[in-house]
Amino acid sequence: MFVGHGLLAFALVAAVAARYTGRDRALALGLLAGAFATLPDVDMLYAPVGLLWADGGPLALAKGFWGASSVVHRAATHSLVVAVVAAPAFAAVSRAGWPRVVGGCTLGALVAWSGLASGVLGALVVGAFAVGGAGVATLAGRFDVSPRSVLLTALVGLTTHPFGDLFTGTPPRLLYPFEATLLTERIALSPDPTLHLVGAMLVELGTFWLAAVVYLHLTDQRLADYLDPTAALGLPSGGAALAVPAPTLSLSYPFVFTVLGLGVACGVGVGGIDHLRSRDRHRTLAMALTALATVTVAVLVYLAAYLAV
Incomplete structure (x- = not known):
């Protein structure tokens, strides 16, 4: 977040x-x-x-x-x-x-x-x-x-x-230092705690995609030029994530680390370890967007599998 x-x-x-x-x-x-x-x-x-x-x-x-x-x-x-x-x-x-x-x-x-x-x-x-x-x-x-x-x-x-x-944890004290409170509870995306967490993750991923699209538009670049087919690895991993405990706000780490770890691995795989130290902007952006795509696919597949089960 x-x-x-x-x-x-x-x-x-x-x-x-x-x-x-x-x-x-x-x-x-x-x-x-x-x-x-x-x-x-x-x-x-x-x-x-x-x-x-x-x-x-x-x-x-x-x-x-x-x-x-x-x-x-x-x-x-x-x-x-x-x-x-x-x-x-x-x-x-x-x-x-x-x-x-x-x-x-x-x-x-x-x-x-x-x-x-x-x-x-x-x-x-x-x-x-x-x-x-x-x-x-x-x-x-x-x-x-x-x-x-x-x-x-x-x-x-x-x-x-x-x-x-407003989707996670305690709502901020929007009127601090005054005692008046605007919001007392976070926004619930679903009464199911797992669906709420997954929904919050998708909202967060949406901000990543919005920033990426704006950046690419302002630099006259195409998203397709930066996505690697390895992002498809998010398909089986999303289903595999069902093996970990159903994630909630209080127990999100096993699931989050699983999908993020996969995303990072796919991103690094696109450029190789050496490119982590390079100044090749094109390669760095390809790594970041491929990792983002992998995580997004994994979360969406997990959501579909969770709803189906």
């Missing part, structure tokens, strides 16, 4: 920006929006603490990891209130001089505000969020991205992120 937030923001911004500016500029703005869209998950920095007290195998480690993440995850950095304050501050930081000072002071006030609302841990998380966003904005300024563009891409990235989390 972490990557999908950035890809969705990239696709939305790049597709819209292409109507008003050149394709290269649109791609750059899409990448900027994607960077801002991944920023809220900086609150996961605390999650590895959960590994310290986890005792057992991979499932116990995963439980400890996600248990610790719930302490601060999907709170301050996922708030729409924080987003509308942080985005203008990031835009100001992208300019040198007084705007940068004002932006920095605004971000500092945001950190202090979170500290009062959530204690030291909240301040540390929002501090990391502020530093990360300021770094992205400063880099954008050095590449002559206007403050207005930084503002718009930051708003898109930061405000779309929490809605991508």
Whole structure:
């Protein structure tokens, strides 16, 4: 889910920006929006603490990891209130001089505000969020991205992120630090927990495909040129995945690692191990899209087999 937030923001911004500016500029703005869209998950920095007290195998480690993440995850950095304050501050930081000072002071006030609302841990998380966003904005300024563009891409990235989390886990605190709650439960795609998880995976895969299609369109390339027949290996593997326990949000790892492992293997098989270190963009993109196609086929086959059984 972490990557999908950035890809969705990239696709939305790049597709819209292409109507008003050149394709290269649109791609750059899409990448900027994607960077801002991944920023809220900086609150996961605390999650590895959960590994310290986890005792057992991979499932116990995963439980400890996600248990610790719930302490601060999907709170301050996922708030729409924080987003509308942080985005203008990031835009100001992208300019040198007084705007940068004002932006920095605004971000500092945001950190202090979170500290009062959530204690030291909240301040540390929002501090990391502020530093990360300021770094992205400063880099954008050095590449002559206007403050207005930084503002718009930051708003898109930061405000779309929490809605991508509505299918898994606890809904984000959209109005943090205020106590008012917009959503108390996640969106259920199906009352069957397995179908819900598979549906959430397909939504996530859909964001990957959307980003791929937008990128290929803006670079005048064809999807068919990057897909390798090895993606068909997803057909038998999707059925083979029935051998693992039926996946749910609380027990997704065996299934997810099975299909993702297959996708990575097929992707690497297209280019070979040596190409992982190369700068051949065509080959790298072929590896990524073939892996994506393999995983998508496997999930769809699994869904069909699960419904049939």
